[in-house]
Every structure is written in C-alpha cells, then in structure tokens.
Amino acid sequence: MAHENTGVSGGQQTERAQPQGAASLSTGVMRVFDLSLGQMLWSRRTVFMALVVAAPMALALLYRILHASFGDPEVNGQAVRGTTLFGMTIWLLYLRFIVPILGVFYGTSLIADEVDDKTITYLFVRPIPRRSVLLGKYLAYVVSTVCVVLPSVMVVYFLTTPFDLRIIAQSFPALAKDLGLLGAGLVVYGAVFAFVGTRLGHPLVLGLVFAFGWEQFALFVPGYLRRFTVMYYLQALVPHAMPQDSAMSVLQSVFREVPSALQCIGWLAAIWAVFLILAAVTIERREYVLEQ
Amino acid sequence: MIIASAGIRSMIGKRKFLGLLLLAWLPFLIEAIRFYFAANYPQAAMILGATRESYREFFNYQAFFVFLITIWVGSGLIANDKRANALQIYLSKPLTRAEYVAGKLSILIVFLLLVTWLPAMLLLVLHMLFQGNLDFIRANLLLFPAITLYSFLQVLLAAFTMLALSSLSNSSRFVAILYTGAIFFTDAVYGVLYAVTGNTSFSWISLSGNLRQVGNIIFRMKPVYPDTPWLLSLAVVVGMIVVSTVILDRRVRGVEVVS
Amino acid sequence: MTVTIATDARPIVQADHLSKWYGQVIGVNDITVAVPPGVTGLLGPNGAGKSTFMKLMTGQLKPSKGAICVLGEPVWRNPRIFGRVGLCPDQDAFYERMTGADWLAALVRLNGYDEKRAKDAAHRALETVDLLEAAGRKIGSYSKGMRQRVKLAQAIVHDPELLILDEPLAGMDPIGRRRTIRLIREWAREGRSILVSSHILHEIEAMTSSILLINNGRILAEGDVHQIRELIDEHPHTVYVKGEDPRRLARAFLAEDDVIGLKFEDQAVVVQTSRPDAFYARLTELAASAEAGAVSEVTSPDDNLQAVFQYLVK
Numbered sequence: 001m002a003h004e005n006t007g008v009s010g011g012q013q014t015e016r017a018q019p020q021g022a023a024s025l026s027t028g029v030m031r032v033f034d035l036s037l038g039q040m041l042w043s044r045r046t047v048f049m050a051l052v053v054a055a056p057m058a059l060a061l062l063y064r065i066l067h068a069s070f071g072d073p074e075v076n077g078q079a080v081r082g083t084t085l086f087g088m089t090i091w092l093l094y095l096r097f098i099v100p101i102l103g104v105f106y107g108t109s110l111i112a113d114e115v116d117d118k119t120i121t122y123l124f125v126r127p128i129p130r131r132s133v134l135l136g137k138y139l140a141y142v143v144s145t146v147c148v149v150l151p152s153v154m155v156v157y158f159l160t161t162p163f164d165l166r167i168i169a170q171s172f173p174a175l176a177k178d179l180g181l182l183g184a185g186l187v188v189y190g191a192v193f194a195f196v197g198t199r200l201g202h203p204l205v206l207g208l209v210f211a212f213g214w215e216q217f218a219l220f221v222p223g224y225l226r227r228f229t230v231m232y233y234l235q236a237l238v239p240h241a242m243p244q245d246s247a248m249s250v251l252q253s254v255f256r257e258v259p260s261a262l263q264c265i266g267w268l269a270a271i272w273a274v275f276l277i278l279a280a281v282t283i284e285r286r287e288y289v290l291e292q
Numbered sequence: 293m294i295i296a297s298a299g300i301r302s303m304i305g306k307r308k309f310l311g312l313l314l315l316a317w318l319p320f321l322i323e324a325i326r327f328y329f330a331a332n333y334p335q336a337a338m339i340l341g342a343t344r345e346s347y348r349e350f351f352n353y354q355a356f357f358v359f360l361i362t363i364w365v366g367s368g369l370i371a372n373d374k375r376a377n378a379l380q381i382y383l384s385k386p387l388t389r390a391e392y393v394a395g396k397l398s399i400l401i402v403f404l405l406l407v408t409w410l411p412a413m414l415l416l417v418l419h420m421l422f423q424g425n426l427d428f429i430r431a432n433l434l435l436f437p438a439i440t441l442y443s444f445l446q447v448l449l450a451a452f453t454m455l456a457l458s459s460l461s462n463s464s465r466f467v468a469i470l471y472t473g474a475i476f477f478t479d480a481v482y483g484v485l486y487a488v489t490g491n492t493s494f495s496w497i498s499l500s501g502n503l504r505q506v507g508n509i510i511f512r513m514k515p516v517y518p519d520t521p522w523l524l525s526l527a528v529v530v531g532m533i534v535v536s537t538v539i540l541d542r543r544v545r546g547v548e549v550v551s
Numbered sequence: 552m553t554v555t556i557a558t559d560a561r562p563i564v565q566a567d568h569l570s571k572w573y574g575q576v577i578g579v580n581d582i583t584v585a586v587p588p589g590v591t592g593l594l595g596p597n598g599a600g601k602s603t604f605m606k607l608m609t610g611q612l613k614p615s616k617g618a619i620c621v622l623g624e625p626v627w628r629n630p631r632i633f634g635r636v637g638l639c640p641d642q643d644a645f646y647e648r649m650t651g652a653d654w655l656a657a658l659v660r661l662n663g664y665d666e667k668r669a670k671d672a673a674h675r676a677l678e679t680v681d682l683l684e685a686a687g688r689k690i691g692s693y694s695k696g697m698r699q700r701v702k703l704a705q706a707i708v709h710d711p712e713l714l715i716l717d718e719p720l721a722g723m724d725p726i727g728r729r730r731t732i733r734l735i736r737e738w739a740r741e742g743r744s745i746l747v748s749s750h751i752l753h754e755i756e757a758m759t760s761s762i763l764l765i766n767n768g769r770i771l772a773e774g775d776v777h778q779i780r781e782l783i784d785e786h787p788h789t790v791y792v793k794g795e796d797p798r799r800l801a802r803a804f805l806a807e808d809d810v811i812g813l814k815f816e817d818q819a820v821v822v823q824t825s826r827p828d829a830f831y832a833r834l835t836e837l838a839a840s841a842e843a844g845a846v847s848e849v850t851s852p853d854d855n856l857q858a859v860f861q862y863l864v865k
Contacts, residue, residue, distance in 0.1 A: 118644035
C-alpha cells in the first residue's frame with residue numbers, strides 16, 4: 001500500500017494570522033459571559049425560575065383582585081393587608097426559598113453541568129484562563145437571576161401596595177432594601193455554591209443540605225453557630241417583621257440577634273469574595289475527568 | 293427484580309451514600325438511648341419517657357433524610373436512562389413498562405423504608421426489650437399498623453412523585469430541583485398564607501403538610517392543621533400518587549415522538 | 552519492545568518520562584517521545600492510553616509524573632498555547648440548542664475574535680467541512696456524521712498550527728471518512744501539524760506513514776511504518792506470490808535457506824522469509840526468467856500497519 005508523505009516540507013504554505021496569546025481575565029470573563037447568558041436565559045431552568053417567581057406574583061394578583069372587588073379581604077375576622085402580604089412574601093418565599101434554591105441550582109451547576117454534558121473541554125482548550133470560564137458563567141447567573149427575581153419583587157410590591165403616593169413614598173425605602181438584600185443573597189449564595197460545585201462531588205445534595213438543613217438548624221440554635229450561615233446576615237437586613245408561621249419561626253424570632261447593617265454587608269462581602277476566589281483557584285488547579 | 297437488585301447494589305457500592313444511610317439512623321440511636329434511660333431510671337422516665345407521640349415525632353426527624361435519600365437515589369432513576377438513551381434498550385428487552393417502573397420504584401422504596409419503617413419498628417422492639425414487659429405495647433397496639441401505614445404512605449408519596457419527575461427530564465439535577473420545589477415551595481406558599489391569615493385552611497397546598505396531617509390522624513393524634521379536613525389532605529396525597537402514575541404511564545415509552 | 556526511528560525536525564509534542572494514573576489504573580506509563588511535525592497517527596486498541604495521552608497534551612489532565620510540552624511550551628495551566636492548538640475531542644458533546652454557526656462563532660470569540668471576524672471564521676470553517684447548508688440548524692438536529700464534522704470545524708476555526716484529533720472519523724459513513732481523510736491531508740499540505748488517533752488501521756495508513764503505536768499506556772513503536780516493519784526482523788516477513796504454477800515456485804523458493812516456511816493458497820504460495828531482501832532479489836529473477844512459470848501478483852500482507860500492530864500488541 002503506498003503512503004504519501006504529508007509532511008510540512010511537502011506542499012504549499014498558506015499565510016496564517018498570528019495567533020493571539022491568552023486573553024486577559026476580564027476579556028475572557030466577558031466572552032464566556034456572552035456565551036453563557038443566552039444559554040441560561042433560554043433554557044428549561046428559566047422555566048423553573050419563572051414558575052417559582054410566578055407564585056408570589058399570582059398570590060399578589062389574587063390579593064389585588066379581591067381587594068379591588070371587596071376591599072381588604074378578611075379571613076377569620078382578620079383583615080389581610082397588602083403590606084403584610086408583601087412582607088411575608090419577602091420572608092417566606094423570596095428570602096427563605098427562592099434566593100437559596102436559585103443559588104443552589106445555578107451555582108452548583110455552573111461547572112458541574114458542563115462536566116456532565118462533557119462540553120467543558122471546548123471551554124478549557126481556548127486561550128482564556130480557566131477561572132474566566134467560572135467567573136463568566138457566574139456573572140451570567142447573577143444577571144439572569146437578578147433580572148428575573150427583582151422585577152418580580154417589584155410586581156408583587158405594586159400589586160400589594162395601595163395605589164397611594166404617600167404610602168408608596170413611605171414604603172419605597174423598604175422596597176429598595178428588599179431588592180438590595182435579595183440581590184445580595186443571589187450574589188453570595190451563588191458564590192458559595194459555585195465553590196461547592198467546582199470542588200465537591202454531589203454538589204446539589206450538599207447545597208440542599210446546607211441551605212435547607214444546616215442554615216435552618218444553625219439559625220434555630222442560640223450562640224455562634226448561626227454566624228456560619230449566609231441567611232443570618234441576610235435576615236438581619238430585612239425591613240419587615242419576622243413571620244410567626246411555624247414553631248421553628250417563633251423560636252428563631254425568640255433567639256434572633258440582629259447585627260448592624262454594616263456588619264452584615266461586610267460579612268456578606270467577605271463570604272462572597274472568599275468563596276468566589278476559592279472557586280476560581282479550584283477550577284485552575286483541578287482536573288475534570290469526564291465519564292467515558 | 294433485576295432492575296431493582298442492580299440499582300440497589302450500585303447504590304450500596306457508593307461509600308458516601310452508605311454514610312448518608314448511617315447518618316439517617318442517628319435519630320434512631322438517640323431515641324434508643326433515650327428509651328433505655330427512661331426504662332432503667334425512673335427519675336428520667338418523666339422527662340424522657342416514650343409515648344405514642346414519640347413515634348410520630350420520630351418520623352418528623354426522619355423527614356429530612358427521606359428528602360435527601362429521595363433526591364440522591366431517585367432523581368436520576370429514569371432521567372439518567374433517558375439521557376443515555378437506555379430507556380429504549382430496556383424496553384426493547386422482554387420487559388414491560390410496568391416491570392421497568394416497578395423495578396425503579398423498588399430501588400427507592402427499599403432505601404426509604406430502610407430509614408423509616410425499619411428503624412421505627414426496631415425502636416418499638418427495643419422499647420419493649422428495655423422495659424422488660426409488654427405493657428406499653430398492649431396499651432399502644434395501634435402503633436404497629438400506624439408505623440407501617442404511615443411509613444408506606446410517606447415512602448410511596450416520595451417514590452412516586454420523584455419517579456414521575458425523573459421521567460419528565462433527562463437532567464437529574466433539574467429533577468432534584470423540581471422535587472425540592474414541590475416539597476419546600478408548596479410549604480413556603482402555605483406559610484405565607486398562614487402568616488397573613490392566621491388560618492390553616494390552606495394547608496392542602498403544602499405536600500409535606502398534607503402528609504403531616506394524615507400522619508397525625510393515623511397515630512390518633514390531634515390534626516396539625518385544624519382548619520383543613522384530614523380527608524382533603526389524604527385526597528391530595530393519594531391524588532399526587534395517582535397523577536404520578538399517569539405521568540409515568542405517559543412518559544415511560546420506548547420511542548419518544550418529537551414534534 | 553520499543554522501536555524508534557530518529558527524525559531531525561523540532562518536535563511538536565515532547566513528552567519526557569510522562570506518566571498518568573487514576574488511583575490504581577495507569578493511563579500512560581513512562582512515555583518519552585518527540586513527535587515530529589507533519590501528520591502522525593496515534594494508533595492503539597481501545598483502552599491503550601491514546602485519549603489519556605491526548606488529554607495530557609491538551610492540558611485537560613495534569614501529569615502524575617514527568618513533563619509534556621506542546622510547540623515548545625508546557626501545557627498544564629498555560630492557556631496561551633491554545634491559540635496555536637486545535638482539539639477535536641472524542642466525546643459526542645455539544646450545546647445542542649445552538650446552531651452550528653453560532654456555536655463556532657461563540658467558541659472562536661473566546662480566542663479573541665470580534666463578532667464579525669468570528670462569524671467569518673465560523674463560515675469558513677463550516678465551508679471547509681461542507682456544513683454550510685446546515686449552519687443555521689441546531690446541532691441537536693444534526694446526524695452523527697454532521698456532528699463529527701462540526702467538531703472538526705471547531706478545531707480548525709481559529710486556524711491553529713497544530714491539530715489534535717481524537718478519533719475524528721468515528722461515526723462517519725464511508726464517504727464522510729474519505730472526505731475527512733482528504734481534508735486532513737490538505738491541512739497538512741497547508742503547513743499544519745496533525746496528530747490523529749484511531750484504532751482503525753487502514754484509516755491511519757491512508758493519512759500517514761508516520762505512527763506512534765501505543766498499548767497499555769506505553770509507546771511500543773514510533774516512526775515510519777515501513778521502517779518499523781523492517782526493524783522487526785525477529786518476525787519473519789510474509790510474501791504472497793500468485794503464479795500459474797505455485798508448486799514449481801515453491802520448489803524454487805525452498806532451494807535457498809532464506810525461506811523458513813510456506814503454505815499454499817488458491818493459485819498462490821505464501822512464503823515466510825527471514826531475509827526479505829535476498830528473497831525479493833531471487834523472486835525478481837524467477838519472475839523475469841519465468842523458470843517457475845509466470846508470476847501474476849506479489850504482495851506483502853505484512854508490510855502494513857495491521858501486521859506491525861498485531862505483532863507488537865501481542
């Protein structure tokens with residue numbers, strides 16, 4: 001069988017553009033962000049996110065309809081005020097469920113999904129630092145979730161708040177705080193679970209244990225344990241009264257300590273920075289062995 | 293049987309999962325120690341003594357482990373087969389869809405019963421052994437059927453719901469989040485309505501709330517949510533199992549038609 | 552036994568006592584090799600360590616021991632190298648919801664291309680692999696062959712000087728395979744170096760005669776397949792001779808001691824010789840003089856990759 005020599009010396013040479021060196025971190029981050037944002041926004045996860053934020057909006061809409069038809073609805077002789085509904089929605093739906101679950105869901109899967117789908121190879125063989133892959137995806141997560149969750153909070157606010165400029169003016173600072181703390185929650189939980197996703201096996205299970213197991217337990221126990229949660233600092237920033245919907249909530253409110261806003265913001269910033277840096281360092285050094 | 297035994301063996305081979313199973317027996321250990329002290333130190337019996345309510349409480353302690361094990365074992369049961377295109381291979385063998393689903397369900401049911409029914413029954417036996425007489429058992433004969441009935445209801449609800457969700461997607465992670473939403477989100481929505489109205493009549497919205505309600509009735513205790521009829525709670529639980537069965541019937545097919 | 556044929560050119564891949572293990576499993580075992588420019592086939596059975604070696608070359612895995620350099624630079628944690636290297640991995644994995652064109656453009660933007668340049672590069676790459684018609688369709692709707700081609704497009708879209716192709720022909724139909732082999736040869740003529748892995752021997756032979764033979768994580772042989780074959784002189788050379796009178800041919804062959812065995816096949820005699828040069832010289836004379844009848848065909852089933860492979864891998 002004849003074999004042609006196909007070596008370099010054999011044939012024509014085409015002019016090749018000079019390849020660029022590795023892109024800077026920020027350029028790499030923005031390029032990965034561009035690639036990931038569309039994927040995140042137009043995926044099934046977004047359907048889940050939309051369903052989850054639709055529930056409080058649906059409750060608020062129902063309240064608005066009842067209020068418009070019959071005034072403040074009464075249940076068991078108790079008037080259901082819009083501001084109360086809004087406060088409870090912030091506490092029980094957004095803060096205790098939506099923000100942590102989105103952090104767990106998206107944060108743990110930033111890299112884990114690419115590894116499971118075996119598409120991580122394409123990102124790691126480009127001239128960008130590996131950490132820019134993580135940071136770009138993290139940025140896409142923050143933008144996607146903030147752009148869906150915060151507008152839904154505003155919709156709930158406007159549906160539950162009487163259309164009285166005086167009341168709106170009075171309650172607007174509280175709304176701004178709510179938006180800020182929920183945004184901070186998404187950012188911080190995302191960083192924590194991004195690290196969990198890059199470093200640990202079974203990141204989703206661990207994330208759920210942390211968010212719905214450890215945090216609930218630690219907040220309930222008096223002492224210093226609660227400082228090893230994100231929720232402790234977020235809860236301290238909530239401008240609404242704490243709910244008393246269950247025995248756990250009652251006990252939490254009894255043992256509740258409220259650090260200053262500055263302390264909370266400081267600690268949240270520190271948690272965010274530490275976990276994001278750890279995640280970036282992990283992805284640089286770790287091998288991702290894909291399942292055959 | 294083959295699907296079930298292969299699935300069970302593969303889970304048992306994972307050390308981290310075995311660790312979780314062991315951890316799930318921690319409440320049993322604590323309760324067993326409590327019963328021992330209550331039986332052997334009369335001074336402690338007043339505070340640590342076991343009652344019918346203790347056994348009901350035990351299931352509350354196990355609820356989080358039931359959730360974790362359901363997620364760990366169940367989220368990929370059908371989703372991973374769909375992802376690997378293995379569903380078509382399974383159903384091209386002399387295996388009916390019912391056998392396939394039963395096999396998958398069995399995997400989850402076995403592990404869930406291992407952390408619910410088995411430790412509860414063992415606790416009852418240990419209680420009797422520590423006491424050295426059958427007085428408590430004779431006074432609480434209903435505990436045997438109550439533990440069995442409640443465990444099976446809890447396990448069947450978790451297993452059917454998770455398996456149905458697993459058949460809806462080929463991403464086990466997405467399935468796990470859907471299940472988490474079904475459990476915690478419905479609870480949170482009820483929480484908002486209760487906090488605002490002070491009324492428990494909306495407890496049927498919460499999947500875990502319905503189970504708690506039915507559990508209390510099974511153990512002949514006061515309902516958790518006095519404003520919600522327990523029959524409604526039972527209807528929601530049974531309805532969920534039925535809906536899951538329908539979903540499984542529709543989704544577990546050898547050929548997927550993509551429009 | 553390891554057989555090495557020396558070359559002069561600066562190596563594109565240089566491994567120095569390179570080893571990689573996963574727990575108790577050794578993926579690559581103390582490999583020291585310098586891969587010259589041009590097209591080199593990485594050949595070995597399934598589980599030989601080809602993919603592991605390629606993953607080490609492309610920085611997806613970190614060496615457990617030793618070192619590896621690509622185009623003169625270390626690979627691990629050196630993303631700069633990927634401006635000059637294109638990888639076509641073996642896994643069938645894509646962003647299924649993206650179109651081929653969008654996917655390529657998005658990936659090449661990670662190489663620093665702006666939007667317009669990225670679109671042009673994607674267009675060119677798709678044209679090269681004959682996928683322009685399907686460029687606007689989602690990758691999830693592509694056939695197996697199209698998926699393999701879009702993977703190749705992704706490897707060349709940024710015009711790299713070194714291509715590392717892990718089983719690039721997997722899943723392709725015969726026409727697709729031929730087309731891809733032709734492409735690989737074209738890319739080599741354009742000045743690229745290509746390292747292509749496969750376990751399908753005749754495909755490697757169609758692309759190159761320069762091979763690296765790997766098995767159980769070790770390099771068994773490297774260099775030109777013909778020269779390797781010649782050096783394996785412990786293994787007798789097999790020659791198939793078809794003629795009008797095989798028995799007369801056989802009597803003539805057995806007259807000298809360079810023939811150590813023979814057997815008859817349909818109108819032919821298959822000879823085992825320990826001195827192929829001497830044997831071929833005699834055969835030429837016999838054929839020219841027609842002493843043992845006319846000789847219609849002479850082939851050496853041995854002088855190919857299959858025989859080399861089977862011998863060394865056994």
